[in-house]
Every structure is written in C-alpha cells, then in structure tokens.
Amino acid sequence: MEAKISSETIRKEIAQYLSRLWRYGLVLSHRRDVADDLVQATCVRALERAPQFIAGSRMDRWLFSILHSIWINEVRAQQIRRGQGFVDVDELVGEEHSDDPIWSNDVMKRVNRLPEAQRNTVFLVYVEELSYREAAVVLNVPVGTVMSRLATARLTLAQDTALQASSPQFKGEKT
Structure with a gap:
C-alpha cells in the first residue's frame, strides 16, 4: 500500500x-x-x-x-x-531586471514568441528539467505530444536565429 x-x-x-x-x-x-x-x-x-x-x-x-x-x-x-x-515580456524588463540575464536575454524573448503549448513544454523540460514523461503528466498530454512540441519549438527557434543572423540589422548594418 x-x-x-x-x-x-x-x-x-x-x-x-x-x-x-x-x-x-x-x-x-x-x-x-x-x-x-x-x-x-x-x-x-x-x-x-x-x-x-x-x-x-x-x-x-x-x-x-x-x-x-x-x-x-x-x-x-x-x-x-x-x-x-x-x-509583453518587453514590458516586464525594467530597472529591477536589467542585470538579470534571464529577463534581458534575447533567447527568452524568442521563446516567449512561441505558441503557448510549445512555450510551456520548453519551460518544463529545459528550465525545470522535467523528463518528457513528467512534462506529459503535468500538461496532461501524451509523451509523443511533448516530443513533437519540443521538436517544433527547436525548429522555430533555429529558424528565428538563422533569420536574425542573416538580417542586416542584426549585423549592425543600416537598412
């Protein structure tokens, strides 16, 4: 028992x-x-x-x-x-968080642009370090859904990063 x-x-x-x-x-x-x-x-x-x-x-x-x-x-x-x-996350970044890298980090801003389901899954797995199975229990979805959401989120973030890297503004050039 x-x-x-x-x-x-x-x-x-x-x-x-x-x-x-x-x-x-x-x-x-x-x-x-x-x-x-x-x-x-x-x-x-x-x-x-x-x-x-x-x-x-x-x-x-x-x-x-x-x-x-x-x-x-x-x-x-x-x-x-x-x-x-x-x-919006940009409104949360104020003087009290200016020295805190989690709030000023560009990656956090990109993650916050993900759809809610992907964002929550990314948080639970990568920040809180839950296993896929544990995240599935918290979110009340199958493990495969957690894996799919993470794969889609990683792809979106990679594409966003590639887009940012190729942008003239990102390179410091004027448009």
Whole structure:
C-alpha cells in the first residue's frame, strides 16, 4: 500500500518550491499578480488534497501539475484569447531586471514568441528539467505530444536565429 503524507508535512515542505511555482505561473500568465494568485491557489489545493500525494514521489512535479490544472481551468473559465490580458515580456524588463540575464536575454524573448503549448513544454523540460514523461503528466498530454512540441519549438527557434543572423540589422548594418 502506498504511504500518504499529511497536510502538515506538505505545509512544511511546500516553501522550498514557491519560487519555482511562481516562475512557472509567470511563464503561463505573463503577469506577476496572476502568478502570485496561481501559487496561492496551488498551495491551498495541495493542502486540501494532501492525502492524494504519494510518499516517495516528486512533490515538485505534483505541485506543477496542480498549478497547470488551475491555470487551464482559469483560462477556460474566463475564455481568455491568445494575447488578451497578457503583458509583453518587453514590458516586464525594467530597472529591477536589467542585470538579470534571464529577463534581458534575447533567447527568452524568442521563446516567449512561441505558441503557448510549445512555450510551456520548453519551460518544463529545459528550465525545470522535467523528463518528457513528467512534462506529459503535468500538461496532461501524451509523451509523443511533448516530443513533437519540443521538436517544433527547436525548429522555430533555429529558424528565428538563422533569420536574425542573416538580417542586416542584426549585423549592425543600416537598412
């Protein structure tokens, strides 16, 4: 029989995952306030559903799944259309992030231009280092879909990089 963990144990352990959850919430929503709300809702749901967590399994993967599920439910409930209500990544780059390479990095801007499904998959696999199988569980899709999304995202990013490299503006030339 699989051992269950109490909500008190989860309460003690959840703090170490808050920054990672917030980062994923920001990737999904592109808004700090929404990321805050997603993390709070994730914590509440995790505590409410503590008996569902299996001892010995990865708590971070379980928490990511909860957060992703909350986000999907929120999107469905509000019928948010692509781009509506989102803050562009360029608007997030301010003085407080000017020294932080993750925010000023051109690669991050390119990744943010990917379709949402690809962007979320890239984040989970390459930033959070989930396996394809773990990302598939979080996203509630088959492993093959994760692999396809990553392949398409890599191709898009490679083409974007090649296009940028061949652009006169990229080379510092005037057009």
